[in-house]
Amino acid sequence: IKAIMTRLGIEEGESIDSKMVTRAVENAQKKVESLHFEARKHILEYDDVANEQRKTVYKFRNELLDPNFEVGEKIKQNRAEFVEHLLAQAGIYAGEPKSEYNLEKLSSVIISNGAFMQPDELKDLDYAELVKKITAKFESDYEEKMGVIGEDQRKYLEKVLCLQVLDTAWREHLYQMDILKTGIGLRGYNQKDPLTEYKKESFNLFMELVSRIKFESIKLLTAVRLSFSEPTESAPQEAQDTEIARVPESEEKPGKKVSRNDPCPCGSGKKYKDCHGKSGPKKGAFAEDWDKI
Structure with a gap:
């Protein structure tokens, strides 16, 4: 059309009455509007996928906030999966012969995740026995550590740490989903449906999110250490006994108030x-x- 306008010598700003030009412009507008409509429709469908994931995550989050929710049972279930994850890190899988197990590497992985087990303790055990023994070790160490605090304090601590892991992992997941949504339309150039690809990729990301929440929660609960303050006359004994991991106050001497810009x-x-x-x-x-x- 531009070449035709140039040959006809039509000046800029001049009214164009050609039906051919009018039809060409209308067709171009229809194509662009159709593309934009499809893009808007896909955005809504993408949001539907993310919303389903949001419902699942917030359902678990609401359970953690429920005073009657037994978070201890959930931790026990996740601990067994965590141990299987450690075995996979050491290259040990179900069905493999025991002679191929790298027990040195497995011991190193276990120690780096908060428990202490020598390779000799893991000898001659099949996959199911390894899972059972390592899980029992993590559980006994955890129960010994948590046994020094009350049941209510323990439940509160477990819920708080699980919530922190969940919230952090969920924020990272939303960021990854935004990145995926930004570039997923390019899959169409490869003759693939962007929506189908988005559903598949987002499902994989969500499964990674679920595993990350489970494993990071167990790692954090295993790593946390409890400490108690010494009794003082100025505070009730009950309050002192329940205080955990205090941070020391700054060593400021009483006297004249120091300005922020003073030495x-x-x-x-x-x-x-x-x-x-x-x-x-x-x-x-x-x-x-x-x-x-």
Whole structure:
């Protein structure tokens, strides 16, 4: 059309009455509007897929917030799957002969995840026996650690840490889903339906999310360490006994209030706002151990 306009010598801004040009413009508009409609329809269908995943995640999250939910049973189920995951990391799978098991690597994987088992302890065991023995080791270590606190405190701790893992993993998953949605339309150039590809890819991402929530929760609960403060006369004994992993207060001396831009009284040479006046980690239960994990 542009070439025809040039040959006919039509000036810019001049009215065009040609039916051929009008039809060409209308056809182009219809094609563009059709493409945009399909894109908008796919966006809604993509959102439907994400919404189904959101319902599943928030159902579990609401269960964790329910005071009557037995999170301990869920942890036991996830621990057995976690052990199978560790065996897979060591290259050990069901059905393989025991002679091919790399027990040195398996011992290293177990130790790096919070339990201590020597290769000699794992000798001559088949796959099911390995799962059972390693799970029992993780469970006994965990029960020994958690046995020093009350049942209510234990339940609260387990729920809080599981919620933290779930929320972090869910945010990362949503970010990955946005990336997938951005480029999935290009699959159409390979004669593939973008929606079908999106459903398949998003399902794989969701299964990875579920596994990550299970395994990271077990790793975190295994790694956390409990500590207790010494009794003082100024605080009730019950409150002192239940305090866990306190973060020490900054060593500030009483006296004149120090301005944020004054030199720090500790003698470091830094400004107070960049030294002892700097905002630190949150204080309270498990704060110190949380920073180490």
